[in-house]
Amino acid sequence: MARQLPDTSIIDSSQPGSEAPAVLSAVRSPARRVGLRTGRWVPWMLVAPALLVYSVFVLRPLALTFQYSLYDWNGIGPSTWVGLDNYVRVFTDPDLVKTIAHAFELIVFFSAIPVLLGLAIASTIRQIAASRLAYVARTVLFLPQVIPLVAAGIAWSWMLSSTGVVNQLLSLIGLDGVTRAWLGEFSTALPAVGVIGAWVLLGLCTLLLLAGMSKIDPTLYEAARMDGAGPLREFWHITVPSLRQEIGVCVTVTVIAALAAFDIVYISTQGGPGNATMVPGLQIYYLAFTERQIGAASALAVVLMVLVLACVLPIQRLTREESS
């Protein structure tokens, strides 16, 4: 785009504050012709390696997932064409439908809690964001992002076990009655897995939102205080609207983490007890590599990918449009 507009660029450089020396701008148009003389194939040569690895290890498997999803195949013998049967199964087999429902339930823990709690925390600690304590906190709160999810899963499985820290704390405040093996019971297993996800993502959301808040003009808050607004009104009328983009980012990242959850569930419950914590990612793994139902696994994989896009694209649209 820039290269077909020699006159605009001269206008640009004639403006005060432009960094290009006058000598350069005077000879710029011939320079563009020099630039154009470079072979057309050069950029394509530069893109080629990236396109190659991407095609071989992402696009081809992606196409194959669609293809496999239309067949009944055990991975070894001959495959038979079954049309959309695998998809029908994904949406009618109660076990598989429940898997998808679990993924949405996890969104509450992976997205809603970290984003809402993160907003509340970030706006409370906003005033001390420049302090020494906040500086140390920045490092500490990032720990869950740095360690493998597998490690978070192991640590939390232990925390949530019958003799774990969670039950110890509950007994300490007199709630002996509710202590249990949180990951082992049907009713509490999925929320317990959700708590692990919330722990992993809360720090990231808080810090992202805090970084966004530091960009808000402080005079806005001054003005609000002058007008007698309390912290709650400040929060709803200044903080939240100004953070639209950051909130969008947090929601996007956490929703993907919830829908595509694998590591944490694999380590902490393996989908159990029964099927109480089975999520699409794990179900795909079991279907493909233990039950050898490649077709069903692939259909579920396609549904998962479509679900992710269906959730992420509207969020992106919403936050991008509003912010521009």
Next chain:
Amino acid sequence: MIVTRREVLTGRALLLLLMAMTILPFISLFTTALHQSGTYPLGLDWPSNPQWGNFTRAFDVAHMDELLKSSVLIVAGVVPASLLIATMAGFAIGHLRMVGSRLVFLVFLLGLTLPFEGIITPLYFQVRQLGLLNTRWAIILPLIGLFMPFSVFWMRAHFVNMPQDLSDAARIDGANTRQLFWRIHVPLAMPALSSLAILLFLWTWNQFLLAIVLVDDPLKRTMAGALGAFQGQWGTDIPLLCAGSLLILTPTLIIFIIFQRRFVAALLQGSLKG
């Protein structure tokens, strides 16, 4: 800014509480790791007789030295290659902007939100066909491909903001595209490159799904994959499992603490852009 004293105090208290919650699992791992191997202690309980030997034993049974070597080899295979390939592509798409560059960029965007589970099944059969199953290449090559959308996206975002004037000036001085790329643009891209390197390092080191599906031998996996196998094997011996988990975490923690500023900046930018 008008700040009341009460607000500062609540902020402090909340921040301390949040930090305590974040660290609690690590402390629990640590105290449990010091208990007698094979026992089933309380989650948070300092042992009367700390068993520091659990760490050396975990080091031996987990083959930590080999695990480190394996993870380093995988990172060495993934990160430099990804950086080079993505920088070249980002430069072409973001700066040279040839005809069709928008389309190419769109194709890469397609893969940006892709969950790895979505393509893991065909990837397994493909890697098997290539005869790479159970080798480190089975993790390295697919990861380079899977990281490509984000890496290209990242580097393009950098090159889009580089002024065309800069390249024009270099061209007048007689630089060809190769010189323009290596002498001018790569040095200027160093901040973007180093952040990307940190992110790719973390994502490779912590990669789990590819490791457990494509490589059976834990000693040829990434750290995260090896940790999964360690849990499978020693899951019933809680103190040893805790000691092993802490050991496997240590290298990442050390690197994080050394480069913490860059890490935090990279992770914040990374999620903002992604």
